[in-house]
Amino acid sequence: MSGIDKAIVALRELDTGATRIAIDARIQLIVALGFVVVVLTVPLTNPGALVWMFAYPIIMSEASGVGYLRVLKQSLWVLPLIAAIGMFNPILDTRPVAVVMGITLTEGWVTFAAILLRGLLSVQALLVLTNTCGFREVCRALQRLGCPAVLVTQLMMLYRYIGVLLEEAQSMHRARLARGFGRKSYPLKMWSEFVGQLLLRSIKRAQRVHLAMLARGFNGNCFIEWARPSLHWRDLTFLLGWAAVIIALRFLPINAFLSNLISR
Amino acid sequence: MSHHYIRYTNVHYSYPSGQEALKGVDLLIKHGEKVALLGLNGAGKSTLLLLTNGLLLPTEGEVNVGDVPVSKKTAPMVRRAVGMVFQNPDDQLFMPTVWDDVAFGPRNMQLPPSEVERRVEVALRSVGAWDLRDRAPSDLSGGQKRAVAIATVLSMEPNILVMDEPSSNLDSRTREQLMAIVNDFHHTVVIATHDLEMALELCPRSVIMKDGRIIADGLTERLLRDQELLELAGLSLTPALAEYVEK
Numbered sequence: 001m002s003g004i005d006k007a008i009v010a011l012r013e014l015d016t017g018a019t020r021i022a023i024d025a026r027i028q029l030i031v032a033l034g035f036v037v038v039v040l041t042v043p044l045t046n047p048g049a050l051v052w053m054f055a056y057p058i059i060m061s062e063a064s065g066v067g068y069l070r071v072l073k074q075s076l077w078v079l080p081l082i083a084a085i086g087m088f089n090p091i092l093d094t095r096p097v098a099v100v101m102g103i104t105l106t107e108g109w110v111t112f113a114a115i116l117l118r119g120l121l122s123v124q125a126l127l128v129l130t131n132t133c134g135f136r137e138v139c140r141a142l143q144r145l146g147c148p149a150v151l152v153t154q155l156m157m158l159y160r161y162i163g164v165l166l167e168e169a170q171s172m173h174r175a176r177l178a179r180g181f182g183r184k185s186y187p188l189k190m191w192s193e194f195v196g197q198l199l200l201r202s203i204k205r206a207q208r209v210h211l212a213m214l215a216r217g218f219n220g221n222c223f224i225e226w227a228r229p230s231l232h233w234r235d236l237t238f239l240l241g242w243a244a245v246i247i248a249l250r251f252l253p254i255n256a257f258l259s260n261l262i263s264r
Numbered sequence: 265m266s267h268h269y270i271r272y273t274n275v276h277y278s279y280p281s282g283q284e285a286l287k288g289v290d291l292l293i294k295h296g297e298k299v300a301l302l303g304l305n306g307a308g309k310s311t312l313l314l315l316t317n318g319l320l321l322p323t324e325g326e327v328n329v330g331d332v333p334v335s336k337k338t339a340p341m342v343r344r345a346v347g348m349v350f351q352n353p354d355d356q357l358f359m360p361t362v363w364d365d366v367a368f369g370p371r372n373m374q375l376p377p378s379e380v381e382r383r384v385e386v387a388l389r390s391v392g393a394w395d396l397r398d399r400a401p402s403d404l405s406g407g408q409k410r411a412v413a414i415a416t417v418l419s420m421e422p423n424i425l426v427m428d429e430p431s432s433n434l435d436s437r438t439r440e441q442l443m444a445i446v447n448d449f450h451h452t453v454v455i456a457t458h459d460l461e462m463a464l465e466l467c468p469r470s471v472i473m474k475d476g477r478i479i480a481d482g483l484t485e486r487l488l489r490d491q492e493l494l495e496l497a498g499l500s501l502t503p504a505l506a507e508y509v510e511k
């Protein structure tokens with residue numbers, strides 16, 4: 001499978017590959033967003049406290065049958081991006097905080113680690129959400145929670161257009177393979193033509209899709225409205241249970257407790 | 265729009281790139297008629313259909329649907345009456361699931377949810393795609409996409425059905441289904457097609473186009489018997505069809 005095929009599969013799996021669970025998507029969305037907010041309140045100087053927060057993505061993904069390994073793998077894609085955000089901390093902030101095995105640990109490295117953990121936690125929480133609801137359900141949940149329909153529609157269109165772009169790339173890639181007679185490398189000039197063609201084709205395709213939308217009465221301000229099904233007891237239990245766990249993970253001094261236990 | 269006729273009066277159309285696709289088309293399609301639009305690749309069939317739906321506007325001349333001249337202002341109203349099946353189903357399907365895609369039109373018409381649901385089910389069942397309702401359109405086979413694309417239009421219950429190559433990529437069973445749908449549709453139908461057999465079976469009348477002009481218009485049976493005309497238009501009969509026409 002080429003990289004393009006893999007990307008298409010991954011994109012579709014965001015929706016169709018989801019291992020759906022019987023909890024209302026709105027509640028799952030609230031828990032996931034609440035979790036992200038709590039993660040962001042952990043001070044950057046205390047990465048140790050963040051480690052325990054991984055309990056949420058791990059338990060959620062394992063219990064739902066998604067598997068933490070899958071979520072972990074998916075989340076590693078954005079690691080370079082997060083690293084880029086925190087890159088300057090170790091360089092700029094060289095105040096020493098501790099000496100571990102002869103190496104001086106600076107404030108900058110500590111906050112860098114905290115940024116990495118925060119980023120990973122947030123991304124994993126959202127990945128767990130799409131993996132247990134499906135992309136479309138997350139969009140629906142957003143609207144049911146009061147997010148304007150126009151934003152939700154945009155989000156779904158964005159998802160669709162990434163798909164269009166990838167599909168165009170795929171068909172061009174196949175056409176090239178079919179006539180390439182096994183040739184592996186192409187000069188840079190051909191790559192730039194390839195990219196230019198891809199853009200042109202995507203724009204043409206997007207125009208045709210837009211025509212098809214117009215043909216079916218789309219007027220730019222009529223959006224998808226979904227009904228709001230009522231919540232069940234299990235949804236409420238899920239919400240309260242996780243709220244308690246997340247708050248405990250955040251505010252109970254687990255590290256201090258453990259080191260006490262060990263040094264005693 | 266009580267009378268579902270379509271009238272093209274001296275219609276010209278040039279694409280922004282300068283390509284002159286239609287060079288003066290005059291045509292009247294009456295209410296309840298089933299018309300096949302025949303012609304080689306690039307003859308201008310798709311362009312003519314897009315003009316019918318107000319998706320393109322003529323650079324010269326006029327298109328009327330019922331008593332309404334198609335213009336930028338009337339286009340939304342015209343599109344409610346004219347349902348269009350696109351040549352490439354990949355362009356027509358854009359929602360995350362088949363169900364949502366078929367519901368897109370009715371939702372835009374602001375129908376109540378129960379009515380939307382009813383129409384989606386009827387449309388999907390009539391093309392035999394009800395079982396696909398939860399699938400992603402992009403994951404379907406070419407023929408399945410085609411069937412769903414037709415359902416997206418049927419769910420809007422149009423008065424005029426305009427189809428661009430609806431039978432390409434269909435297996436014989438789905439093709440039969442499509443023919444049955446068109447047969448049961450009691451309003452106006454225009455089908456651009458290379459499938460002469462389907463044209464003969466479904467459409468009593470045919471219009472043959474070449475280089476942006478209409479070169480023949482009449483009974484399908486008679487046109488398909490006219491060897492000279494077929495040669496001029498670049499059309500050729502399959503052996504089975506030739507045999508049938510002979511009789």
Ligand SMILES: Nc1ncnc2c1ncn2[C@@H]1O[C@H](COP(=O)(O)OP(=O)(O)OP(=O)(O)O)[C@@H](O)[C@H]1O
Pocket residue numbers: 279280281283284285303304305306307308309310311312351
């Ligand atoms: N988007 C476009 N931009 C520029 N020219 C176009 C465009 N679409 C079609 N044309 C040109 O307009 C002419 C008529 O095209 P049209 O698509 O209407 O033909 P068609 O009869 O539907 O052909 P086919 O049987 O291949 O579908 C062709 O010469 C074509 O090259």
Ligand SMILES: [Mg+2]
Pocket residue numbers: 309310311351428456
């Ligand atoms: Mg065409």
